[in-house]
Structure formats: C-alpha cells, structure tokens
Amino acid sequence: MERKSTAVAGPVLEVKNLSVSFRMYDRGLEQYDLKVISNLNLDVRPGEIVAVAGSSGSGKSLLAHAVMGLLPENASVEGEISYGGKLLEQKDMERLRGKEFALVPQSVTFLDPSMKVGPQVTGPRPSRERRQRQREVFDRFHLAEAVDRLYPFQLSGGMARRVLVSTAVLSGASLILADEPTPGMDLEMALEALQCFRELADEGRAVVLITHDIDLAFQVADRVAVFYAGTTVETAPSGDFLRGPEALRHPYSKALWNALPQNGFQPVPGFQPYAKALPKGCLYAPRCPWRTEECGGEIPMRELRGGMVRCIHAT
Ligand SMILES: Nc1ncnc2c1ncn2[C@@H]1O[C@H](COP(=O)(O)OP(=O)(O)OP(=O)(O)O)[C@@H](O)[C@H]1O
Numbered sequence: 001m002e003r004k005s006t007a008v009a010g011p012v013l014e015v016k017n018l019s020v021s022f023r024m025y026d027r028g029l030e031q032y033d034l035k036v037i038s039n040l041n042l043d044v045r046p047g048e049i050v051a052v053a054g055s056s057g058s059g060k061s062l063l064a065h066a067v068m069g070l071l072p073e074n075a076s077v078e079g080e081i082s083y084g085g086k087l088l089e090q091k092d093m094e095r096l097r098g099k100e101f102a103l104v105p106q107s108v109t110f111l112d113p114s115m116k117v118g119p120q121v122t123g124p125r126p127s128r129e130r131r132q133r134q135r136e137v138f139d140r141f142h143l144a145e146a147v148d149r150l151y152p153f154q155l156s157g158g159m160a161r162r163v164l165v166s167t168a169v170l171s172g173a174s175l176i177l178a179d180e181p182t183p184g185m186d187l188e189m190a191l192e193a194l195q196c197f198r199e200l201a202d203e204g205r206a207v208v209l210i211t212h213d214i215d216l217a218f219q220v221a222d223r224v225a226v227f228y229a230g231t232t233v234e235t236a237p238s239g240d241f242l243r244g245p246e247a248l249r250h251p252y253s254k255a256l257w258n259a260l261p262q263n264g265f266q267p268v269p270g271f272q273p274y275a276k277a278l279p280k281g282c283l284y285a286p287r288c289p290w291r292t293e294e295c296g297g298e299i300p301m302r303e304l305r306g307g308m309v310r311c312i313h314a315t
C-alpha cells in the first residue's frame, strides 16, 4: 500500500502520563479506585497514522474516550492531553468533539437507533454538496443508495462499521480516532477503510488507529504504539514491525510479533495482570524473560534507536 508521510509539524495530539481510575463499589458499599490506565503516552502529528496495538483490556478504547471527553462519571483522569499544543479540559473536548475530533467507535451501538442512516451521516438539512460527498464516500464502501433510508438495526455488523468509517471520513475533523474500525469487514473492505485513513493522513490530518489487525495496520501506519496493562511500553516506526523482533525494543512487542499467525502463532505465556493486582515497577515483569530485581523500581519511558521504550533492559 502506498504511503507518503507528510509528518513534519509538532504533534496535533499529545497525551502525557495519562492515568485513568474508576471509583468502584465493593460489597458493603466500600469504595476503592481501580487504576486501569497509568503513565500512558502517545503523540500524533499532522499527516501521520499511529496504530495502537495491545491485547484486550490494555486501555486502547479508554484512551480514545479520554481524548473525546467521553469517560463515564465515575472516572478520574490525571496527566495531560493537549491538542495543537494547548492543554485540554473537559469543556474543550466537548466543544471539539464531532468538529475537530472524530471518533470511529468500537461499538456500533454508537449509531442513533432512531435515525435513518443517510441523515445521521450528513446531519440535518445537508447542502447538495454534502449529500454528494456522502454518496461518493458511501459508494466507495459499497453502501447502496437504499442504505440511506435504513435504520441502524437493519444494517449488518460490517455495514454498520462502514457507515461509522464514512462518518469520520466526511467529518472534516483534523484528528480521527478509529477504535477497531475493521472487524466484520471482508479483507477488501478492511483494506479500503485503511486506505481511506491513509488518504486522510496524507491530506494532513492525524489518525490514531486502534486495531487488532496489526499486520494490516503496519502497512498503512507510520508508527505503532504498543499498550500493555494500561501503559505504553513501546512506540516504534512501523517499519520495525515489518522487519521483525530484532528491530523491536520491548520484550512484549517482540512477543506480540511472534504471536502473529504468519510468524508461527507462538502465544505469550501467562496473562496480562488485572488492574486490581498490578505488579510494582514494570507491569510486564511477571512474564518477562529478562526480568531482574531492578524491574521492581520505577521504569521511565526512554528513547532508543529512533523509538521509545519502557524497559531498562532493552538495547
Ligand atoms: N467504566 C468502567 N469501569 C471500570 N473499569 C472499566 C470501565 N471501562 C473500562 N474498564 C476497564 O479498563 C480496562 C481497559 O479497557 P479498554 O476498553 O480501554 O480496553 P481495550 O484495550 O480497548 O480492549 P479491547 O481490545 O477488548 O477493546 C479494562 O480492564 C476494562 O475492564
């Protein structure tokens, strides 16, 4: 797939040391805070696609929701989220949402069930031009004219996802957060969707692409961020993922690579720790072949070979 990165300017989105906790209630109304994201870092520049990889529960969707200001009431957030160099507060996120920021949500239930697809995507009383643009984008995703008049419940899962991707493509937003945009799509449609994100980036927008289809993502993304148990363990140019484990930095990224079907499907032994029982220091230590006593201390993110890694042993 063709890629022409135009990433030069400073980051559009910069997430620094983000933590997200949920206030939870135990039996007997006892309260506690469950910290599900800690020390998460991510930045995206105009013209860039940054893919976010990591297993289920590693904090990918929560990151997207935090940036969009969509976290539930019982969530508390620490750290910094900046947009174009300006620190964002909840009210800024609400103002920018749907205008400057577009989310392709992971769940198709984000579609308004009471509104037909066409008006839902174009907005009320669209201009002729907007209607035309919508038709172009829908054609691209093989969504026939008749789809405009359907309600969301009449769509298949894959169609609903194509509608969600079309909405983001049409939004004109400069930051697009796509949370698992491709499941339920056949390979041709998935590639079309990724190509669309590539074009949006090439027009100068910034795209965060959260995905389990990491081998597809590597082909369109400029960089990959690897999440583990709610933290960023590595960010690397996607070329490093194409080259293989020697080019990667963190032991978890290497293990993730080895777990890909085309690389032999070798599973990583052990489990990602649950937020209620996180180890001290490096969150990957319990599964790590390189673990030493020092891994129990604080592990900062550091630069290494043109990427970033949160591991004291990585070389
Ligand atoms: N409202 C909530 N209250 C409590 N815990 C939550 C809440 N929402 C998410 N979590 C927890 O936060 C962690 C991260 O969730 P998140 O949805 O970001 O994972 P993910 O990486 O997107 O996973 P997946 O790949 O399955 O979509 C999970 O352990 C999840 O159980």
Ligand code: NI
Binding pocket: 060, 061, 062, 106, 179
């Ligand atoms: Ni998710």
